[in-house]
Amino acid sequence: MMRRIILIILLFATLPAMSADLAADSCGARRDSSAFAELPWYKQLLANNFNINDQRIHYPKFAKFCVDVYNWGDRTFNTYDTTYVVGTGKNWKVMLKSFNWMESYSMYFSADSYLRMHSNLHSDLGAYLCFMAVSVGYTGNLNALAAGTKSRRNTFNFNFCCALFSATINYAKTSGGTKITHFGDYDLHHLNYKFDDVAQKTLTGAIYYFFNHSKYSQSAAYSFSKYQLKSAGTWIAGLSFSHQNISMDFNSLPQDMTAHLPNLHQQYYFHYTDYDVLGGYAYNWVIRPKKWLVNVTAMPSLGYKHAYEGTTDGKKHMFSGNGRLMLSGVYNHRSLFAALQANVEGHFYFAKGYTFVNSIESLSLIVGARF
Incomplete structure (x- = not known):
């Protein structure tokens, strides 16, 4: 019984610190997301290791058209049975x-x-x-x-x-x-x-x-x-x-x-x-x-x-x-x-x-x- 009481006390004691860490992480993520959104689209590509289908990238019209054409070609000509x-x-x-x-x-x-x-x-x-x-x-x-x-x-x-x-x-x-x-x-x-x-x-x-x-x-x-x-x-x-x-x-x-x-x-x-x-x-x-x-x-x-x-x-x-x-x-x-x-x-x-x-x-x- 005494062990359970000690564990409950320790849990409540650490809650404020955990909340502070989560808040700090959330603020950092928002700052990173805002910084990413402000980058030009080609720098966004560089930042995410050229993941062309990242939904956060703001492509200009022609670049978006090229990505759409590539994805269509990939779906049409490059689809496999993933068990093989x-x-x-x-x-x-x-x-x-x-x-x-x-x-x-x-x-x-x-x-x-x-x-x-x-x-x-x-x-x-x-x-x-x-x-x-x-x-x-x-x-x-x-x-x-x-x-x-x-x-x-x-x-x-x-x-x-x-x-x-x-x-x-x-x-x-x-x-x-x-x-x-x-x-x-x-x-x-x-x-x-x-x-x-x-x-x-x-x-x-x-x-x-x-x-x-x-x-x-x-x-x-x-x-x-x-x-x-x-x-x-x-x-x-x-x-x-x-x-x-x-x-x-x-x-x-x-x-x-x-x-x-x-x-x-x-x-x-x-x-x-x-x-x-x-x-x-x-x-x-x-x-x-x-x-x-x-x-x-x-x-x-x-x-x-x-x-x-x-x-x-x-x-x-x-x-x-x-x-x-x-x-x-x-x-x-x-x-x-x-x-x-x-x-x-x-x-x-x-x-x-x-x-x-x-x-x-x-x-x-x-x-x-x-x-």
Whole structure:
């Protein structure tokens, strides 16, 4: 009984102090709210870490229109089943990316008579700052920096991905820096012949739809803006195009070498554009939710090839066949993430007497943080 009386006395003794603290907190909150309301809208965004849907922000008309359009697009194109896919809760990302790629060329005359060559490995290093769907950054050519020479290549990449679909545009221009690794039955075990008489310009693009878009997220595997909580896959369908401009001159090769591929022309010129329908399948394998994720995406495509004047052994109207394979392994640890990604994009040219295949292969290592 005495203990209860003491507790009651102590409670009443502390009530005035508690009331004073609550009053002080309330006044402080009102002062903070008033100070926030007096800020310009862009400073309000900065103060709340760019939470664009904060109801306290007083947007001007155009900015409010942009936010409304974004929210409509997010609801329409970026809605998921939250038992399978959730957002990361962060709008910002900073990333460091090592991008390594090469071109390969093959010419098949028969099963045991063919030519293979590939470029030297191109290495780029880039740093990027991303806010929601917008990214800015800089990529440096490590090959040129190491050799102290002017670059003989140019690249451009654009990627956009939401829940419903993905779109890509890729451009590459290179010349020289190639090695022949197989030439008929010439020096079958140790061939690594330097060959600079190759030039290539490639422009490709694709847009494709994810049928199981409510449960599968491509962004979880390739742009790190979502978490895939349960394993899921999806069929894919879309459209693609490919513009190829490739020249090869074999006049510089010694005669004792060219004798091992008697069907080889002295010069080749491949200039064409493909218009394809693509299909395929993608799968996200969740090893551990919000930790480990592995993705495989395969997309073959078929369609129409338009060959331009001067193309070697080409007709104006031809059959087109191409394909792409993408792999990604992602590790997340709280706000940090790391990924290893591989990509192969191949293009086929079916001529009388041979098949020509050119491709671009890449391997990327990415580390970053969300905030």
